[in-house]
Amino acid sequence: MNNNKRYLPVYALIMILGAAALIFGLISSKLLDNSLISGFSTGLGIVVLSSALTRIATALATSEQKQKELEIELKDERNSAIREKAAWSTCKVLLPTMGVAALALALSNQFIGACVIAGIILVYSVSLAAFSTYYSKRL
Amino acid sequence: MNNKLEEIRKSRGINQEELAKALEVSRQTICSLETGKYNPSITLAFKLAKYFNLKIEDIFIYEEEIQ
Numbered sequence: 552m553n554n555n556k557r558y559l560p561v562y563a564l565i566m567i568l569g570a571a572a573l574i575f576g577l578i579s580s581k582l583l584d585n586s587l588i589s590g591f592s593t594g595l596g597i598v599v600l601s602s603a604l605t606r607i608a609t610a611l612a613t614s615e616q617k618q619k620e621l622e623i624e625l626k627d628e629r630n631s632a633i634r635e636k637a638a639w640s641t642c643k644v645l646l647p648t649m650g651v652a653a654l655a656l657a658l659s660n661q662f663i664g665a666c667v668i669a670g671i672i673l674v675y676s677v678s679l680a681a682f683s684t685y686y687s688k689r690l
Numbered sequence: 691m692n693n694k695l696e697e698i699r700k701s702r703g704i705n706q707e708e709l710a711k712a713l714e715v716s717r718q719t720i721c722s723l724e725t726g727k728y729n730p731s732i733t734l735a736f737k738l739a740k741y742f743n744l745k746i747e748d749i750f751i752y753e754e755e756i757q
Contacts (some may be wrong), residue, residue, distance in 0.1 A: 623714050623715065623716060624716055626714075627715050627716040627719055628715065628719065628730070628731050628733075628734060629718065629719040629722055629728050630716065630719075632728070
């Protein structure tokens with residue numbers, strides 16, 4: 552049994568939970584006045600249900616041979632190096648872009664938007680520093 | 691880093707696909723190794739050496755040695 556098929560019961564459980572959240576959301580939208588709860592529940596249900604269904608379909612449709620090939624592609628050291636370089640390049644592009652966006656929003660008096668982007672930049676920078684320190688100690 | 695991987699592989703009559711499968715890496719990795727675009731990790735270098743029953747330095751040539 553390949554790795555994906557081994558997790559089929561877990562995916563089925565997640566699918567049931569997603570379906571339950573979706574049904575709860577749909578029913579509560581009719582019965583409750585609180586649209587926030589029903590909207591959140593419906594949205595979460597759709598995301599969880601579709602994700603679980605995708606995984607189940609992939610697990611059932613993928614042959615053991617194909618699954619092994621996919622695993623090799625994922626674990627391949629050159630592909631890992633490519634992903635690391637791509638992530639680092641994206642980080643270098645994204646940080647100044649977000650900074651410019653925050654500045655543009657602040658200059659156009661949209662302070663909430665500017666603060667949200669500034670917050671994202673802060674989280675991004677702090678996590679970058681934290682992960683760098685973590686991996687610096689581990690490797 | 692230069693290497694004799696392509697030469698060794700061809701002399702043993704193995705294609706890139708077979709080598710990639712044996713080492714559990716992608717065919718593109720073998721291709722990049724042979725063209726010298728990618729330098730392998732020490733683990734992969736050892737795997738290659740073990741596969742061909744050679745020493746790492748029989749396959750890979752450190753640049754300083756060439757100069």
